[in-house]
Amino acid sequence: MATDRGSLRSVTFGLVGFLFLVEHTSGILQGYYVPLASKIAEHLGVDAADYNWTEAAQLLLSALVVPVLAKLGDLFGHKRILLVSTAVTALASWGMVASHGFAGYLVAFALQGFYVVWLPLEVALIFDRGRHSGTGASTTRRAAGFLVVALEAGAIMGALAGSRVFRETGENFPVTLAVPAICVSLVFFAILFGVPESQPIPGRKLDGGGFALLTVALLFVTGGLTFLRLNGPGSWTVWVPIVIGLLIFIPFARQERRHPDPAIDLRMLAQPNMWPVQLTAGLFGISVLGAQIPLSTFAAADPATAGYGLGLDSDVISYLIGAYLVALIVGALLFPLLARRATPRIALIVAAFFVAGGYLLFIVSHDSVVQVVLNMVIAGIGSGALVAALPSAAAAAAPIGQSGIATGLTNTTKTIGGAFASAVFGVILHVGLTSTSSTSGAGLAAYIAVWAICGVGALVAAVLLFLVPKLAFSDAAVEVDAEPVR
Secondary structure, eight states: OHHHHHHHHHHHHHHHHHHHHHHHHHHHHHHHSTTTHHHHHHHHTOOHHHHHHHHHHHHHHHHHHHHHHHHHHHHHOHHHHHHHHHHHHHHHHHHHHHOOSHHHHHHHHHHHGGGGGHHHHHHHHHHHHHHTTTOHHHHHHHHHHHHHHHHHHHHHHHHHHHHHHHHHTTSOHHHHHHHHHHHHHHHHHHHHHHOOOOOOOTTOOOOHHHHHHHHHHHHHHHHHHHHHHHHOTTOHHHHHHHHHHHHHHHHHHHHHHHOSSOSSOHHHHTSTTTHHHHHHHHHHHHHHTTSHHHHHHHHHSOHHHHSSSOOOOHHHHHHHHHHHHHHHHHHHHHHHHHHHHSOHHHHHHHHHHHHHHHHHHHHHOOSSHHHHHHHHHHHHHHHHHHHHHHHHHHHHHSOBTOHHHHHHHHHHHHHHHHHHHHHHHHHHHHHHHHOTTGGGTHHHHHHHHHHHHHHHHHHHHHHHHTTSOTTTTSHHHHHHHOOBOO
16 A cells, blocks of 8 residues: 555646646746837737737636536546647647738637636646545645646746847847747647546546536626626626626536536536635636736825826836735645645635735735735735635535536636736726826825725625534545535
8 A cells, every 4th residue: 555655646746747847837928018009009000908818718608618628528538638728729829920910910819718627627637646545635735736836936027038139139029929939839748748647437528508508607707797898887798798698607607517428517617616716716816817907006006196106117026026926825835734734624614814915904904015016926926826726626526427617616706807807907007097186196096996896795705614514624524525426
């Protein structure tokens, strides 16, 4: 038995090593294009508002494809689907290099969003390997922390490399854009030769009808949220799609209850160790995906003219973002240590309170760089822990054969929460910053509203996590609760 466990640990260490490279590349993709955004928009002949459609399109596509790909991983093997998603990401990255117009670049950039399923599939792979040793939950927590370190380190490297490569190549766009494409192409072979396959349960079938309904519902809901950011809350293009999308969930629920192997097992989602995790992911998306642009614009605002802000230039703001990313790394590494000393549930609750505390502090403490950095570090530590913890907690709470879809749903709900927050925050800031009373505090009030929403959302998540069973997500709980899909 000891020999078997040692062998498994060595395989898991090798597996995490190769997946570390995958997540590092994911981080490069997330950071590389940010400092180049204005230059790329100018190169493509569009303004900043039009270029924002690239991010919106990628978020929309990721919300649609992650549940499907994660479930396909459960059915046919997580490595196989990881390879497919990496191949699509690589082809899309090369498509960005070859594109000469905005339409082609937009399609390629959106398809590059297939990389968002990498982390859920990686967590499912690690959990599948560790489950047989009886230490699947704890092994996955530790590994997920290292993967988040790789992700954030890649994001920092990508952000630093993007502008530097652009300058060193004489502002050659094809060569500059080829760098991340080369990274993704190399990662494909790292997965192919270095990552072992998981062990799917044979004889299962894809719930095509359920996924069709889910995809259409998500398309309408996220599309409505996109129009909320573009057209404001008074437009019918916002609420009609959202209502239609929500109504489609009714026949979707009926389909899932009838299907022997549903796209999303609603009974699994109703478990007390699962639904708080998924809701926490959605609430967490409000801050981790929705608050970054408002923080950047607040830091750039000139207090002499606006009456608020820090008046920082882009270089100094990049240092603030760097401090936040380092805090994410610290939080990801601390989470498994706290989970081992206390319980995974307590560690999740503490992380959510850190996020809440960091953003609520902004309400009363935002007048200096030191105050803003302190708030960002506090929120960043909690955020880093949650980025690592949520997919691993979902995997531990899922029955055998559903770890992929469970972890994928944390990504989807986080994306929906981020899309909601991005749209709402855009409206709040637009109203506050264009108000005729901005000189009397409307602009600052808008930012305070954004921080309050982020803080309260994280606070609600912390309260919800108290409803999780005390020993949930531990190795012992996984051994008792895990049952195969029938």
